[in-house]
Each structure stands twice: as structure tokens, then as C-alpha cells.
Amino acid sequence: MLRDSEQTWTQQWVGLQATRDLADQFDDEALLLVFGKFNAGKSSFCNFLAERFAAHKRPVRYFHVEAGRIVETSEPFREGATETTSRLQGVCLGEKLVLLDTPGLHSVTPENAALTQRFTESADGVLWLTSSTSPGQVQELDELGRELHRNKxxxxxxxxxxEYDEDEVDGEIVKRLCNKSARRRALQEHDVRVRAREKLVAMGVDAALLEPPVSISVYVAREQExxxxxxxxxxxxKLYAALLAIAEPALAYKRRKRAEILLHHLEENVLGRLQGDVLPLLGELDRSSQAALATLEHEQERIANAVWRGIVPTLPGLLDTYVAARDVKALCDTVSESVVEMFGREAERLLGDYVIAPEVSLARFELDDVADFDGIAVGHPGADGQVCEVAGIDFGRLHAALSNAIRECLLRLCSDAARRCRASIARLTALTRGLEEALKVxxxxxRELKRKVRSESV
Ligand SMILES: Nc1nc2c(ncn2[C@@H]2O[C@H](COP(=O)(O)OP(=O)(O)O)[C@@H](O)[C@H]2O)c(=O)[nH]1
Ligand SMILES: [Mg+2]
Structure with missing residues (x-):
């Protein structure tokens, strides 16, 4: 997984090159994202500010994104529900300010998605337009998560x-749109502020990013002289003052934009993946290691029992074979070999997760003199001289001695295997801890780097 991630990370970083290039194109201007739901009044807002700039003889240039390219136009943005396809559009106001009117990533056509995303990422600050008919729908901010996490x-x-107000004109009552009262505006602004702050905290971003909300009516401003x-x-x-106020942190962001993009990449893509995918795996590994440790003793016993059950029935046959040849050493070696072989098989079956070849030397044994064939065989004279007969051999004693030796063998083999299993679990645990520790460091x-980057640029 880590190997795959490495490749992904490189691709993601290369992918961000386009964002860095676009950011460089607007090197000298504050790029403000005008974000909000359909009908929030984004286009009207941008157009009206452009009108005000033009009224002051300041240059105004409109552009939009079409078929994945930037197209300059002299046309203002369309207002109202006349737009069929949503697209990102922008307007350069004077020399220092660019507004990006965006319907949000989910609304643009796929061919424009990449460039829209890049513009969104390039923005230095966000104006969140929320209609006073139901202001402060903070779930809209979810879409801005990425930008806010970059501390814009x-x-x-x-x-x-x-709102509509009744007015008397020439003795007739007419309805007219008027500004909401200062009190109503203050209440709404306060409400939006509280909700937005809560939302930012819930999103895990710095609530200090939030500027005090302002209320406007483009409609009323346009109607009047x-x-x-x-x-x-x-x-x-208030809006102009707020724009001036946001310009400062926006420009501060702009100065550290490259570092922010890299930081965010490291945080979201790299660290996020490590924490989201790798850390749980390490935890799982740890849990299964502990579980394996807990069952080790039981497995040991099962192996010993299985080998025991396999070997005991073969003993009488072996005794018969070797008594004739009176070769105790060969008998012991044969038994030892079968023990090793059976132990290997059972260990593979029950402790297959570990690599443990049985240590052959631990299965070697000798029987002490009491059980030696010679001690019990009786020699007597025959026709061709002295003949050795296997009379009076104490099979019972020999069998008991062999059984004992086998039991001890198994004990040695089992505790050796368990020791090795524990050692390999311990190595694994140490490795896990090391990785977790490294991740934490x-x-x-x-975090320290982020703190430094953000404090230096202010
Ligand atoms: N009452 C009122 N309506 C407005 C105001 N600004 C925009 N609108 C109307 O709201 C609708 C949506 O405006 P538009 O700028 O296209 O919103 P957008 O979808 O966010 O770009 C249009 O019908 C506008 O005329 C305003 O200040 N007051
Ligand atoms: Mg619009």
C-alpha cells in the first residue's frame, strides 16, 4: 500500500502544478472567490461592483471558462435564472482585484471542472454569498473545506x-423594495457569524479565518442614484471596508500560497492517507499479534498432543524391528526423526503464520543404560557356539523410557518454537511502534512547519 501511495502522492503533486501555474498568472492580484448557491446573487454582486469600478473610470475585464479555456469578453455576467449551463466566470476590477463567480464544483460541466477547480484552488480568499431570505445555510461551506483548510x-x-414596503405615491399605495432595517441586518449578521464560526470549528479549521459578515442589497443600490x-x-x-479588511489576510495567504499548497498536499494526501489507511492497519496488526500471543500456549499443547498421538502407535513396531538388531541408537534416531517430521507437519498446520523449521538437534535423545537391549538380552550356548537370544526383554520398561524421552523432546521443541514465535511477534510489535512513532513525529x-509558515507571512 505504501508503495502505491508513493506513486499516487507524486501524481497528486504533479497535478497541483497547474494550480501553481494559474496562481502565478495572477501573481499581483488578490483573487477572491465569490461562492454561494444558485440565485444567491453572485453574478449581480460581481456586476454591480464592476459597475462601480467603471463609474470611477477603473478598468474592468470580464472572462469566463469555456471548453476548458479562459475566454475574455466585454459582456457582464448574466443575472437571474437565465443561465442554462453553469460555468466559472471572473472579472478583473482595476489592477489588484479579481472576483471569481463560481456556481460551485458540482454544478460545472465536466470539461470545465478541472479549470474551475484550479481557479477555486488559486483563490486567496472567499466571499460567501448567502441570501437574506434564509441566511447562513452553513452546510454550503462543506464544499469549501479544501480552501478553508488552506487557511483562506x-x-x-x-x-x-x-424587503417590500408600502409607500404612498400620488395617493396610491405601491409596493417597493427597500433596505432591511439596520436592526434586522445586525441580527442576521450576528446569526450568520455564530453559525459560520460553529461550522468552521466543526470542520476543524481556524475560526479566526472568519471576517464579520456584512449585509447588502444590490437591488436597492442599483435602483437609487x-x-x-x-x-x-x-x-x-461596510462592504468596501470589509473588502479592504479581507485584502490583508488574502494577500498574506497569497504570499504563502505555494507553501500552503504543499502543506495541504502533505497534510491531506500524504499524512491523511497514512493516518486514514495505514494507522488502522497497524492497530489491527497489533491486535492480532496480541491475540496470537494469547493463543500460543494452547497451540503448543495441541501440537504436542497431536505428535504424541501420532508417534505412540508406531512404537511397538519400531521396538520389534530394532530389538532384533539390538540397535538402541538406531531406534532412538528413527524415533527422533519421526518426531521432527510430525512436529514440523503439525507446527505448519497450527502455527503456519510463523516460519519455524523444527530445530533437529532438540529432538535427539539417548536412552540410559537401564533400557539398553544388552541389559536384558540373555546369551546362552547353542549348536554353533554362543547364541544371543532376546529372551526376557522388558518391553514395558523400554517403552516407558522411550515415551519419556519423546515427551521431553516435544517439550523442548515446543518451547523453542514458542520462543521463536514470541520473538517474531516482538519484532513485529517493535516495527509497528516504530512506524507509529515516526508518523507522530x-x-x-x-504542524510546526505550518505554524511557522502561517506566522511568518502575517
Ligand atoms: N431582491 C433582490 N434580488 C436580487 C438582488 N441581487 C440579485 N437579486 C436577484 O436574485 C436572482 C439571482 O441573482 P444572480 O446574481 O443571478 O444569482 P447567482 O445565481 O448567485 O449568480 C436574480 O433574479 C436577481 O435579480 C438583491 O440585492 N435584491
Ligand atoms: Mg450567476
Missing amino acids: PLLPVVTRSD QTPEALADAGFG HEEQL
Whole structure:
């Protein structure tokens, strides 16, 4: 798995090259993502800011992503539900600010997905547009997880902060869209702020990324003559101040963007994979090692019993064979060989997870004199001289002596095998601990690195 991961990590890092290139293209500008649900008022917002820039004779350039390429146009963004396909579009406002109007990754066509993703990743800060009809749907922020984890600042903008009011015109009651009251706006802003902060904490990102929310009404601002007072009433005084305020952390992000992309890659792709996939495997290994240790004694006993049951029935036959030749040594060697062979077979069956060839020398044994054939065979004179007869051999004693010797052999073989099993489990455990330890150390180092990168650029 680690070998596969290594390749994946390299590919993922190469894949991020495009993001780094795009980020370099906008080296000098603050790239702000205008993010929000369909109909949140993103396009109207961008267009209106562009109108204000144009009103101040500042250059405005629109572009959009089509068939995976950037296309420049002079057309403002379409507003309302007229769009059939969602696409990423942008507008450069003056020399220093670029707004990226994005419907979110899930809404773009596959051919534009890669470039949209790259733009999203390249952004230095996020404006989250949330409509005042139901502001603060924080689950929308889930889609921004990646950007927020890279520590990009987030400014919530409560859009469409207007409502119908009745007015009397020439003695007739007419309905008119007006700004929501300062009090209503303050309540909504507070609510959005609380919810967004909770959401960031739940997502595991720094709540300090959150800028105080502002409420605006593009509709009311457009309807009226755009005097500074009217703009301020529609929320644009506060919005401009908030944009200036977010510019600072956005530019700080921009300065450390390359480091952030690498950090995030190491965190999400590399460490994330190690923690998500490898760490549980190590835990599993540890658990099964402990379980194996616990059953080792029992397995030992089973092996010994099985060998015992296999060897005992063969003893009478062997005794018969070797008594005739009176060769105790050969008898012992043969028994020893069968013990080794059977032990090997049983060990393979019951402890197959370990590599344990039985230690042959541990199965060798000799019988002491009492059981020697000579001691019990009786010689007597025959027709051709002295003949040795196997009369009076004490099979019982010999059998008992052999049994004893076999039992001891088995004890030696079993405890040797168990010792080796325990040693190999101990090696495995040490290896696991080493890996876990190394992972922890690197995680700590990464966190330290992140802390340094983020504190240096502020
Ligand atoms: N009442 C009101 N409607 C707005 C405002 N801004 C945009 N809208 C309307 O909301 C709808 C969606 O706007 P649009 O900018 O296309 O949203 P997008 O889908 O997020 O790009 C359109 O019908 C706009 O006219 C606003 O400030 N007040
Ligand atoms: Mg739109």
C-alpha cells in the first residue's frame, strides 16, 4: 500500500502544478472567490461592483471558462435564472482585484471542472454569498473545506438584504423594495457569524479565518442614484471596508500560497492517507499479534498432543524391528526423526503464520543404560557356539523410557518454537511502534512547519 501511495502522492503533486501555474498568472492580484448557491446573487454582486469600478473610470475585464479555456469578453455576467449551463466566470476590477463567480464544483460541466477547480484552488480568499431570505445555510461551506483548510480568509455577505414596503405615491399605495432595517441586518449578521464560526470549528479549521459578515442589497443600490449615502444605506460602505479588511489576510495567504499548497498536499494526501489507511492497519496488526500471543500456549499443547498421538502407535513396531538388531541408537534416531517430521507437519498446520523449521538437534535423545537391549538380552550356548537370544526383554520398561524421552523432546521443541514465535511477534510489535512513532513525529513536524509558515507571512 505504501508503495502505491508513493506513486499516487507524486501524481497528486504533479497535478497541483497547474494550480501553481494559474496562481502565478495572477501573481499581483488578490483573487477572491465569490461562492454561494444558485440565485444567491453572485453574478449581480460581481456586476454591480464592476459597475462601480467603471463609474470611477477603473478598468474592468470580464472572462469566463469555456471548453476548458479562459475566454475574455466585454459582456457582464448574466443575472437571474437565465443561465442554462453553469460555468466559472471572473472579472478583473482595476489592477489588484479579481472576483471569481463560481456556481460551485458540482454544478460545472465536466470539461470545465478541472479549470474551475484550479481557479477555486488559486483563490486567496472567499466571499460567501448567502441570501437574506434564509441566511447562513452553513452546510454550503462543506464544499469549501479544501480552501478553508488552506487557511483562506472567509467573508460572509448576506445578499438581497431588502424587503417590500408600502409607500404612498400620488395617493396610491405601491409596493417597493427597500433596505432591511439596520436592526434586522445586525441580527442576521450576528446569526450568520455564530453559525459560520460553529461550522468552521466543526470542520476543524481556524475560526479566526472568519471576517464579520456584512449585509447588502444590490437591488436597492442599483435602483437609487448612487450617492455615497445611498450606497452606504444599501450596505456598500461596510462592504468596501470589509473588502479592504479581507485584502490583508488574502494577500498574506497569497504570499504563502505555494507553501500552503504543499502543506495541504502533505497534510491531506500524504499524512491523511497514512493516518486514514495505514494507522488502522497497524492497530489491527497489533491486535492480532496480541491475540496470537494469547493463543500460543494452547497451540503448543495441541501440537504436542497431536505428535504424541501420532508417534505412540508406531512404537511397538519400531521396538520389534530394532530389538532384533539390538540397535538402541538406531531406534532412538528413527524415533527422533519421526518426531521432527510430525512436529514440523503439525507446527505448519497450527502455527503456519510463523516460519519455524523444527530445530533437529532438540529432538535427539539417548536412552540410559537401564533400557539398553544388552541389559536384558540373555546369551546362552547353542549348536554353533554362543547364541544371543532376546529372551526376557522388558518391553514395558523400554517403552516407558522411550515415551519419556519423546515427551521431553516435544517439550523442548515446543518451547523453542514458542520462543521463536514470541520473538517474531516482538519484532513485529517493535516495527509497528516504530512506524507509529515516526508518523507522530512527522505529524508534529508538519504542524510546526505550518505554524511557522502561517506566522511568518502575517
Ligand atoms: N431582491 C433582490 N434580488 C436580487 C438582488 N441581487 C440579485 N437579486 C436577484 O436574485 C436572482 C439571482 O441573482 P444572480 O446574481 O443571478 O444569482 P447567482 O445565481 O448567485 O449568480 C436574480 O433574479 C436577481 O435579480 C438583491 O440585492 N435584491
Ligand atoms: Mg450567476
